[in-house]
Amino acid sequence: MERKRIFNSIVAAAVALTLLISWNLFPSVSPTTAQQRTSLTVSAAISLSQALGEIKTVYQSSNPNITITYNFGASGALKQQIQQGAPVDVFLSAATQQMNELQQSNLLINDTRRNLLTNRLVLITPKNGVALSDFKQLTDVRIKKIAIGEPKSVPVGQYAQEMLTKLGLWQQLQPKLVLGNNVRQVLTFVESGNVDAGIVYATDAKASDKVTVLLTAAENLHSPIVYPLAVIRNSRNPGAAKAFVDFLAGDRAKIVFQKYGFGIVR
Structure with a gap:
């Protein structure tokens, strides 16, 4: 009789526990929510x-x-x-x-x-593009389009404008400029061959096997990057x-x- 009473108590406790869990009245904590x-x-x-x-x-x-x-x-x-x-x-x-x-x-x-x-500022061309040995050669008739970042909102474009201005090229190159929304878009313009040259960061050029780095800008030609x-x-x-x-x-x-x-x- 005593065993039966103990057994019934265990069954009752198990049923109660099941009901508490099913009614969400028994708090549960998992390792993923503990932290x-x-x-x-x-x-x-x-x-x-x-x-x-x-x-x-x-x-x-x-x-x-x-x-x-x-x-x-x-x-x-x-x-x-x-x-x-x-x-x-x-x-x-x-x-x-x-x-x-x-x-x-x-x-x-x-x-x-x-x-x-x-970072550093570099001049790039598509693979097997026009070979240049000086930024001033961007005025060459062989260079019809040059990609840079939009100077007002894209820092690489700001640095490019500063450099080209110090070299006395900014106004002269205006008709050739193609403005990108960010440096990766400038890189893409060059990679695709849609432009003849572009000015990007050295790190972006390093990440691409579709462009050639021709020149690195002297650091005194633009604000520190x-x-x-x-x-x-x-x-x-x-x-x-x-x-x-x-x-x-x-x-x-x-x-x-x-x-x-x-x-x-x-």
């Missing part, structure tokens, strides 16, 4: 896309609860998105101008801003964003950036 997941949106100059893609894999392998989403584009366009309230946690620009404007608008967490990388980064003031996850910025400035990320041809700010 809080965090998402970061990183807006970055498109010239960084390959390097940051590899860095994302490295970072998330040791930080599995951090999900990183990249938004690549021209630095000027990305800056405008942030000014208009886009939900961005971290911004990496290909020039200081865009970062300065965000800082002046109090849109950055100031102590997170730092200069991260450098510097990539600053910072956490955006309206970041939804400022702590995680700061940690990611610190990682980007660390030794592991520097190895990746250098692999893709970027210089490191000392």
